[in-house]
Amino acid sequence: MAALVSPPSLLRRGRDVRDESERASRKPRKSGKSGKLGKGPRDWPGQLRESVRTVEDLSKALSLTPEELEGARRAELEGLPLAITPYYLSLCDPHDPRCPVRLQCVPRIEEGDTVPGDLADPLGEVAHEVAPHLVQRYPDRVLLLATDRCAVYCRFCTRSRMVGDGGGPVSLERLEPAFAYIAAHPEVRDVIVSGGDPLAMATERIDRLLTRIRQIPTVETIRLATRVPVTLPMRITSELVRTLRKHHPIWVMTHFNHPKELSRDSIAACERLADAGFPVMNQSVLLAGINDDADVLETLYRGLIRARVRPYYLLQADPVRGTGHLRTPLSKGIEIMERLQGRLTSIALPKLICDTPGGKGKVPLSPDWVVSKHDGTTVLRTFRGEEVAYVDPPARASV
Ligand SMILES: *Cc1c(COP(=O)(O)O)cnc(C)c1O
Ligand code: SF4
Secondary structure (H helix, E strand, O other): OHHHHHHHHHHHHHHHOOOHHHHHHOOOOOOHHHOOOOOOOOOOHHHHHHHOOHHHHHHOOOOOHHHHHHHHHHHHHOOOOOOHHHHHHHOOOOOOOOOOHHHHHHOOOOHHOOOOOOEEOOOOOOEEEEEEEEEEEEEOOEEEEEEOOOOOOOOOOOOOOOOOOOOOOOHHHHHHHHHHHHHHOOOOOEEEOOOOHHHHOHHHOOOHHHHHHHHOOOOOOOEOOOOHHHOOOHHOOOHHHHHHOOOOOEEEEOOOOOOHOOHHHHHHHHHHHHHHHOOOEEEEEEOOOOOOOOOHHHHHHHHHOOOOOEEEEEEEOOOEEEOOOOOHHHHHHHHHHHOOOOOHHHHHOOEEEEOOOOOOOOEOOOOOEEEEEEEEEEEEOOOOOEEEEEEEOOOOOOO
C-alpha cells in the first residue's frame, strides 16, 4: 500500500523542489487503509512535475486491468499521450476500473478500435481553419487553439489528433496571422481561446496573449475553454485571477463531467473565478458508463450551481477515432433531458447539443414537447405528461 500511495519515482522527481512550504505540503499523503491516493503538491507546477506520464508510474498508483495496462502501453508509444495530475489521480478509485474519473483519464485497449462513423477530426477543424490555429464556423465567433498541452489528457478528447503532440504553447508571432484575420473581420466579436488547455500555460504567456487579443477593438468577449478547475484546481491562483481580470469581459468555460469531480478544491477554484467576476459555464460531454444517467447528471448540475457554475451544454460525444466505447446513442441524451426537464431547476439545466460531424455547426436536441399542431391550436405535453392546448391569436388583418 505504501508504494501505492507515494510512488518512489514520483518522489524522486519532486526532490528538487525549491521551497520549503511546498515540501511540507507534500507530507500529509493519506495512507493505506481507505485505499485513497494522496493529492500531491499544493502548487500547480509541482502537480505538473509529479504527474503520472508512464505505464510504470500508473501501475504503481492503480491496480490496472489488462485492458488498461495495454491501453497505457499504447498511449505511451502513440496517439493521445498519458498524463494525470496527482490531484486528479487522487479522485480515481485505485481498485475499481469502472470509476467514472478513472475512465476519463486512464487509457484502455479499446482506444485502438475503429468503429463506423469514426473520424480523426470529427469537427472538420482542419478544413475550417481560416488562419493557422484559428477555426471559424460561425460568423460572429472564432476558436483560437493556443497550445496543445493539457494538465490531464481526457481519453475522449475531440482534439486527440493534435493535443499533446509536442508543439507546446504557440508563440504570439505564430499567432499573428490569426490576430490579423480577427482584426480584418470586425463581425467576429467573441474569441474562444482553447487548445489544449490555455490555463495550462504560464500566467505571463496568458497575459501577453490576452493583451494582444484586446488590442483588436472589435473583439467584445473572450472565452477561456479550460479543464484546469477540474483536473488542476490549484492552477486557479489569486495571481492568475488578478491577471485575467485585467482583460474582462472574460467568460470561463469549464468541463466537469461527474459529481465525483466536485471536490473541495475544484469547488473552491470555481468560487475564486466567480468571486472575481468571471461568469463560469460548464460543458459536459455525455459519456457511456461515466455520466449517461439522469440521477448522476442531476447531482452534478446541482453541485455546479451551488458553486455558481452554470451548466451550459451537455454535448453528445464526438465520433473521435478510438472513443467508440465511451459514446452513447443520440436517443440517450434526449431521454436524460426528458427526465430532467421540470424536475431540475432550470438554471441547472443545460442544452443538449450535437456538434455535427464535418464541422457544420452545433445542433440543439430536445425531447419533443409538441403533441400536435392543427389550425392554430398546438397541443403541448408538460413535464408531468399532461396535454395542454395553446391557441394562437387570430391572424391580424393588415392595416
Ligand atoms: C463550439 C464552437 C464554438 C462555440 O459555440 P457556442 O455555441 O457559441 O458556444 C465556436 N466555434 C467553433 C469552431 C466551435 O466548435
Ligand atoms: S482538457 Fe480538453 S483539450 Fe485537453 S484532453 Fe481534455 S478534452 Fe481534450
